[in-house]
Amino acid sequence: MSQQPDQSPDGTPGSGEPRNHAAKTPKEKKRGFGAWVREVLTIVVIALVLSFLIKTFLFRAFYIPSGSMEETLEINDRIFVNLLVPQPIDLNRGDVVVFKDTKGWLPQTPEKASNPVREALTFVGLLPDESQQHLVKRVIGTEGDHVVCCDADGRITVNDQPLDEPYLYPGAAPSDVPFDVVVPEGKVWVMGDHRNASADSREHQYGEGNGFVDVEDIEGKAVVTAWPLNRVGGVSSYPEVFENVPEPSGGQ
Structure with missing residues (x-):
């Protein structure tokens, strides 16, 4: 008995197996690769634009070079x-704020060698700003506040209200430098933790x-520590410390 050839569902001779599509030509492969490259570049451009917009209008990264805000912020925190x-x-x-050094608080430092890649990534906000021309401190007194060091118990007072400051570095006194100031209009009085x-x-x-620090020199308020990973978390303003501080009377 002779073997009948396989037939396809429509009754025509065939193998009974799905037919293979023709292999892509080199031109088609090149066109597919080009489309993939364009898609990747588009995603990268969109990511950079979004990063730049966020950095320009919403958030900006900074690097902590000193221990003046310990233990709230540590050296090398981002x-x-x-x-x-x-x-x-x-x-x-x-509030913990970052501000430009327009009053010469920082010592002069030699300029670092230019690194175009790093500068570009810092510009769009993908790397923290490591410029030595910024400082970070906590706002203790705002416009009109009467800030004094210290009362009989060694505490700083704001508008005659003593502060209990849980954010202070362990063992540090509220201040070993006396002062008695009224914060002028458009200024703040800042101190490190x-x-x-x-x-x-x-x-x-x-x-x-x-x-005093000019309010217009303030870049923004620190809201989160993003690096290193074991220190990721929010940066608190400790509103409970200042909740009983009365508004300035204007006559102090």
């Missing part, structure tokens, strides 16, 4: 700063600006 503070979101006592290692408003109260 933080993200909310650029919507102080405008349009109000600045409050207790590690008071023994912070050259803040206290140290510069007899220099340019009398230790």
Whole structure:
């Protein structure tokens, strides 16, 4: 008995197996690779644009080079700063802020060698700004506040209300430098959490600006520590510390 050839479902002779599609030509392969490259480049461009917009209008990364804010912020921490503070979101006592050094608080440092790739990544916000022209401190007094060191118990007072400051570095006194100031309009009085290692408003109260920081020099409010991973978390303003501080009377 002779073997009948396999037939396809429509009755025509065939193998009974699905037919293979013709192999792609080199031209088709090249066109497919080009489309993949264009798709990847499009995604990269969109990511860079979004990163730039976020960095420009919402958040910006900064690097912590000193221990003046320990233990809230440690050396080499990378933080993200909310650029919507102080405008349009109000600045409050207790906020940890990054501000430009326009009063010469920092020593002059030699310029670092240019690195175009790093500068570009910093520009779009993918790397933290390691510029030595910024400082980070905690706002203790805002416009009109009467800030004094210290009361009989060694505490700082704001508008005659003593502060209990849980964010202070362990063992550090609220201040070993006396001061008695009223914060002018458009200024703030700032201090580091590690008071023994912070050259803040206290140290510069007899220099340019009398230790006050211009609100317009504030880049934003620190909201989160993003690096290293074992320190990821929010940066608290400790509103409970200042909740009983009365508004300035205007007559102090």
